[in-house]
Amino acid sequence: MNKSVYELGKADVAWCPGCGNFTIWKGLKEILAEMKINPQELVMVSGIGQAAKIPHYIRCNVFNGLHGRALPAATGIKTANPELVVIAESGDGDMYGEGGNHFIHTIRRNPDITNIVHNNMIYGLTKGQASPTSQQGFITPVQVNGVILEPFNPLTVAIALNASFVARTSTVDTDRMKMILKEAIQNPGYSLVDIFQPCVSFNKVNTYKWFKESTYYLEDSHNPENKFDAFARASETNKLPLGIFYRNTHKKSFEQSLSVYQEDKTPIVNRRVDLRKLEEFIKK
Amino acid sequence: MVKKEDISIVLCGPAGQGIKTAEKIMVSIFKKAGYNVFATKEYMSRIRGGSNSTSIRVSSKPIRALVDRMDILIPLDSQALHHVESRITSETIIIGEKEKLVEKKQNHNYMIFDVSLTKLAKEAGGVIYANMVVVGIIAELLNLDRSLVYSYVEDIFSKKEKEIVSQNINAIDLGYKTSSELDLDLRINIQPKKTAKIKEQIMINGGEAVSMGAVAGGCNFIASYPMTPSTSVLTFLAQQGKRFNIVAEQAEDEIAAINMTLGAWYAGARGMVTTSGGGFALMTEGLSLAAMLETPLVIHLAQRPGPATGLPTRTEQGDLLFALHAGHGEFPRIIFTPGTLEDGFYLTQKAFNLADKFQIPVLILTDQYFIDSYYNIPAFDFSEIQNKKYMVKTNKDYQRYALTKNGISPRGIPGNGDGMVVVDSDEHDYDGHITENLAIRSKMVDKRWQKMNEMVQEALPPEIIGPQESETLVICWGSTVNMVKEALHHINQNKTALLYFKQVYPLPSQTLPILKRAKKLIIVENNATAQFAQILKTQFNLDIPAKILTYRGQTFSVEELEKKLRKVIL
Numbered sequence: 001m002n003k004s005v006y007e008l009g010k011a012d013v014a015w016c017p018g019c020g021n022f023t024i025w026k027g028l029k030e031i032l033a034e035m036k037i038n039p040q041e042l043v044m045v046s047g048i049g050q051a052a053k054i055p056h057y058i059r060c061n062v063f064n065g066l067h068g069r070a071l072p073a074a075t076g077i078k079t080a081n082p083e084l085v086v087i088a089e090s091g092d093g094d095m096y097g098e099g100g101n102h103f104i105h106t107i108r109r110n111p112d113i114t115n116i117v118h119n120n121m122i123y124g125l126t127k128g129q130a131s132p133t134s135q136q137g138f139i140t141p142v143q144v145n146g147v148i149l150e151p152f153n154p155l156t157v158a159i160a161l162n163a164s165f166v167a168r169t170s171t172v173d174t175d176r177m178k179m180i181l182k183e184a185i186q187n188p189g190y191s192l193v194d195i196f197q198p199c200v201s202f203n204k205v206n207t208y209k210w211f212k213e214s215t216y217y218l219e220d221s222h223n224p225e226n227k228f229d230a231f232a233r234a235s236e237t238n239k240l241p242l243g244i245f246y247r248n249t250h251k252k253s254f255e256q257s258l259s260v261y262q263e264d265k266t267p268i269v270n271r272r273v274d275l276r277k278l279e280e281f282i283k284k
Numbered sequence: 285m286v287k288k289e290d291i292s293i294v295l296c297g298p299a300g301q302g303i304k305t306a307e308k309i310m311v312s313i314f315k316k317a318g319y320n321v322f323a324t325k326e327y328m329s330r331i332r333g334g335s336n337s338t339s340i341r342v343s344s345k346p347i348r349a350l351v352d353r354m355d356i357l358i359p360l361d362s363q364a365l366h367h368v369e370s371r372i373t374s375e376t377i378i379i380g381e382k383e384k385l386v387e388k389k390q391n392h393n394y395m396i397f398d399v400s401l402t403k404l405a406k407e408a409g410g411v412i413y414a415n416m417v418v419v420g421i422i423a424e425l426l427n428l429d430r431s432l433v434y435s436y437v438e439d440i441f442s443k444k445e446k447e448i449v450s451q452n453i454n455a456i457d458l459g460y461k462t463s464s465e466l467d468l469d470l471r472i473n474i475q476p477k478k479t480a481k482i483k484e485q486i487m488i489n490g491g492e493a494v495s496m497g498a499v500a501g502g503c504n505f506i507a508s509y510p511m512t513p514s515t516s517v518l519t520f521l522a523q524q525g526k527r528f529n530i531v532a533e534q535a536e537d538e539i540a541a542i543n544m545t546l547g548a549w550y551a552g553a554r555g556m557v558t559t560s561g562g563g564f565a566l567m568t569e570g571l572s573l574a575a576m577l578e579t580p581l582v583i584h585l586a587q588r589p590g591p592a593t594g595l596p597t598r599t600e601q602g603d604l605l606f607a608l609h610a611g612h613g614e615f616p617r618i619i620f621t622p623g624t625l626e627d628g629f630y631l632t633q634k635a636f637n638l639a640d641k642f643q644i645p646v647l648i649l650t651d652q653y654f655i656d657s658y659y660n661i662p663a664f665d666f667s668e669i670q671n672k673k674y675m676v677k678t679n680k681d682y683q684r685y686a687l688t689k690n691g692i693s694p695r696g697i698p699g700n701g702d703g704m705v706v707v708d709s710d711e712h713d714y715d716g717h718i719t720e721n722l723a724i725r726s727k728m729v730d731k732r733w734q735k736m737n738e739m740v741q742e743a744l745p746p747e748i749i750g751p752q753e754s755e756t757l758v759i760c761w762g763s764t765v766n767m768v769k770e771a772l773h774h775i776n777q778n779k780t781a782l783l784y785f786k787q788v789y790p791l792p793s794q795t796l797p798i799l800k801r802a803k804k805l806i807i808v809e810n811n812a813t814a815q816f817a818q819i820l821k822t823q824f825n826l827d828i829p830a831k832i833l834t835y836r837g838q839t840f841s842v843e844e845l846e847k848k849l850r851k852v853i854l
Contacts, residue, residue, distance in 0.1 A: 040703075041698070064708040066569060072543035074547060078551075080552060081699060101537060259526040262526075267552075268505065273499060273500070282663060
């Protein structure tokens, strides 16, 4: 499949020149084409923020909902029609801050969706306040004496909750980023891909150069099926590892576990209520 | 002495004593025997202790409303007696353990028939069977065929051990025996007439009516967070999920619930949420989203007294204006306020179709009293039940928000056709993509409101119950309807009718002429500020000076309303 099927042609892209979003955008379209996913069968769900605008620049079905609420909407979509490919994509503030509770419980619920999080450690659209992943001491117009809060570590949280697939990558190495995204989409359960990405307008600390120098890829010998190893590696702060940290291959997806899909795989959206059956039931 | 054809039985005791089970059994067997039955309960927000009560009416004629009167009271402890004290009269027959109920020295003129429920229960197999002894006593008083009681009890406990079933039966037998040894006059005087066709009727409560209506409306998705008194709808749909192809999910919070449900509708399902005031407050962001996306949505809002946590297990009609104005921004919606079980069923079914047709949120406003009240009604008529399919197959150039004459853009779903279904919480263009083109913004606002024309045309008119050209109209909405109806029946004044609103927004154009025709308007509401009167004032500049309100956490009893109505009508 040619990646041009995902091109809208007329999109007025709202990102700053040099933004890491461009790399993710391009890479995503390429792997979707490589995976031969029909745009008609793909639903991109997002919240609010600059990253959350990405569905508007891809030719596919789009549910651009509220700030922080992409994951529940994505869960509803996938449950109603498991034949759709569902990607929930937004920024760190949206997924980990406003949507923190949904992040926790969507991991527990484990719908077969891919959760891509653009992590630039800052709020861009509201012009430069701290995000949940901002590092301590990071000075902003609101956090005037530097961030006090412990940074949110999405990887350790996801691993602790036995997420089906947990990975982190960065826009520095496009090929590895694409490879990981592909595996995440293929994984039959909730998959988290946290992507480090520079905000060229507001984050003068965590720059492209900073990400390049402060990260490294996990060795091939890392066994993602070992939860304790995964947790230890995800906890590292000296230099930040990238790669697939954790996989839980034993999990059934949420929709697979639902009683309505035990005997009949037909999506509920293609079924009709049996009124006669209801009438009989009520009389009984 | 007890009235012959309409008996009110009250069972009161601490939580955890099986009052609810006894209620369920009694309403079912009385109905099976051919009596008209009504039951409602009031309970405390606790799992054990306190005082909960259920009021059951058994009658020759259809009855559907709460009365204060207690012909027979069965208090399980002294606290229970105290709890319903204000309803005890010299004619109330109290059956219970005299020693436990009143202190020897206490000066009282209660008519107590001393029955040691605990002793009898122990004899049957354990103290937990006290509720079944009570079932036996009442069944005997009503002259019920014992085999009917047995078969029902065997049926509901069919999954339990044989011993448990036989102990329940023992308890019932002991109840029968005890009752037959009570004063004979008492038994003779309570004989409502049985009607054969009642046996064919159904016995459900408001929660079941709404749930069944949802299934009938094609609901196949519900996500909610448990909150009294709305939870029974989630429970029902979860339990019947496999039978009727429904996904029922308990969400982490109400915000997740409403967003999941919107996702489900977007993908082509028919979804609902069920909640109460505080939960609905959390959902208002999602309600506003539904409006912007023009994604259909059905919300069941079972009211309880607020503000904040308020009285979690009690009843009020205090969220009407909140439901009307909830959500940021301006957008159309429909609000149904069913007051009868039939309306609970038919309007919920309709809600799914209207939400789908107009691509708007439809709210079904009930309350604890409605949800927890049972009575027998004829089985629902399915001949008129239809679920229209409004979704279209998309073509290559599909535009989710294409402009149309009536404001309704054909709604596609992902995966069905060659088009892309794009929806956005931002203001959007015809394709659904984010826009800041202010000319398009105005067109989109107009488009969303354009739907109001047809919504008003299709709005359900208020029901006039009583003489059509009455000088006096008693206005009510939702669950108070049956009390007002019975009170007016007692008053029996041929110039007064009841005007019952089952849809409070939008109001159809017939509303004003009906109101203007009357010389005197009286409004009855279970809130402190006459919220529906405020809506009528805003919409029609119409004042209703006579307001009958209550907001103590209970609804009106028939007697209370009769008294208050007499004062303003006569």
